[in-house]
Amino acid sequence: MTRVVIVSARVGAGHDGAACELARRFRERGMRVDRLDFLDLLPGRLGRILCGFYQRQLTVAPRSWDWLLALLGTRVIAGLARRFARLATPGLGEVIDRDVVLTVSTYPMATHTLAHLKAIGGLAAPLAVYLTDPSVHRLCISPLAQLTVAPNEIAADQAQRWGARRTVVARPLVAPEFRPPRSWAERLRARAMFGLPEGQRLALVVSGSWGVGHVESIAADVAASGQAVPVVVCGRNERLRERLTAAGFRFVLGWVESMPELMRACDVVVQNAGGLSTSEALATGLPVLTYRCLPGHGRANAAVLDAEGTVPWVRRRADLEPALTRALAAGNTEPARPAPVAEVAS
Structure with a gap:
């Protein structure tokens, strides 16, 4: 073989x-x-x-x-x-x-x-x-x-x-489970799965598997914008999860095994590194924003994604509310095509 x-x-x-x-x-x-x-x-x-x-x-x-x-x-x-x-x-x-x-x-x-x-x-x-x-x-x-x-x-x-x-x-490698919802009913089932409200705009806040960066500030700024309710994924950072819960945020998750369903439950993604979660969100048809990005590779990734027009880089707090408004108005995008294995294997 x-x-x-x-x-x-x-x-x-x-x-x-x-x-x-x-x-x-x-x-x-x-x-x-x-x-x-x-x-x-x-x-x-x-x-x-x-x-x-x-x-x-x-x-x-x-x-x-x-x-x-x-x-x-x-x-x-x-x-x-x-x-x-x-x-x-x-x-x-x-x-x-x-x-x-x-x-x-x-x-x-x-x-x-x-x-x-x-x-x-x-x-x-x-x-x-x-x-x-x-x-x-x-x-x-x-x-x-x-x-x-x-x-x-x-x-x-x-x-x-x-x-x-x-x-x-080639398009980023993303598992086939990351796809847009087939119907509004499927989105509602996904929201019920995580105990999320049916009638509100939801912004999924992701910061990698380690939950690093200014995550608390991102969640607070999203909430203050009035455009969406933050749903924060802390990954394996239990201390972050405890701090956010103590601060009164309603929807705070740790490590999520069913990320495709969670993304289908939400309306927009706010991320800080431009890595795998960004590719998965785009494949799910979600608009994505970069905000309060990580130093080093986070900023480098943000610059490229912004330059190619894929993911806007929100550099100031005052710009977050209009950026969320535009992203939510744009609605879902077409899912990305998978990277062809033949290109890697040849």
Whole structure:
């Protein structure tokens, strides 16, 4: 059986989400798929430490992510990061053998581990890189990858400037469950599922699987706009959930397994990072706004999504109310077409 290896990382949910959907589509084509986590390939507890540091950084000192990304954009520091990625090479080499016909990376550091394995002759299969963010950082690209899949034309241009070889543009990978409601009755059933009111406009506030950023301020500003009632998803951040509940917000959720139904229950999405949740919302036919976005990749993603006209970036509190008014008036959009697996597999 044809074997594909996909390497991701549990850093947030975006990289894993893309890997999961890509694996599903390959399996539908009769292929055997192995999904690996870059963090588990690192020696000892290094992967757990790295993941914990990143989460604490975004939670405690998010502005430092701007500085770190800037440093990682320099030639010297980027080179050191690539050397760090090589620490996962022995672990990866143990699971790569001759029956692998394609390797795919959905996480930048995994890209450089696979590229190093290819450079030293330990990987004969082609390497494809799937870019999960609308914007492209220097570390996302390796010239040793035979294919780089970008989510938009701006990202494709950025990737080529960083040295990507063959680059194609495909819609973001989103599970088929993320689709518009087929009827108003289906939307009402979704609202009943989560105990949401039937006759009010609902703004789904999302901030990634870790619930990071100025989430409380976003929810308060949405409520103060008078345009929609905030429905806040806190992900795995239980402290955030407790604070919002104590502050009197009525609709506060933790980790949500049935996100497609929740999105079909709502009228607009307000997000702060431009990652997987944004793609899922657009596939569900919801208008999306970026507001109080995260530093670093959050701002970079917001700029690209705004420039291509997909998701407006609301930069000031005073602009939120008219932006919500426009988004709600626009209503649902056409769901995005799925990324063609053939482009990745070829």
